[in-house]
Amino acid sequence: MQDDKTGIQEKTKLYEAILSLKTIEDCDLFFEDLCTINEINAMVQRLEVAELLKQGETFNTIVEKTGASTATISRVNKCLKYGAGGYDIVLK
Numbered sequence: 001m002q003d004d005k006t007g008i009q010e011k012t013k014l015y016e017a018i019l020s021l022k023t024i025e026d027c028d029l030f031f032e033d034l035c036t037i038n039e040i041n042a043m044v045q046r047l048e049v050a051e052l053l054k055q056g057e058t059f060n061t062i063v064e065k066t067g068a069s070t071a072t073i074s075r076v077n078k079c080l081k082y083g084a085g086g087y088d089i090v091l092k
Contacts, residue, residue: 049076050087 021027031040045068052062059073080087 046072046076047087047090049073050080051091053077053080054087054091 017030021030035043045066048066049062049068049072052065053073053076057065059070062068062073063070076087
């Protein structure tokens with residue numbers, strides 16, 4: 001996606017579409033149409049990794065529980081420490 005004004009407008013449309021979803025079923029249908037199963041699974045895994053990191057689990061334990069690579073765990077850990085705070089918002 002571009003960083004120009006059009007890219008921002010398109011990203012806003014996506015976020016508005018997500019915010020319009022009212023039920024788990026609506027979310028499931030939308031994301032099933034929008035994403036591949038691998039993309040959905042990757043997002044699910046990252047959220048699970050973030051939860052486990054916030055609980056203080058070790059990388060090795062997280063690998064065992066989720067099957068995530070250490071690179072994925074490191075990336076999520078970096079986001080938790082230095083990111084925009086998005087994980088913190090949803091994990092409250």
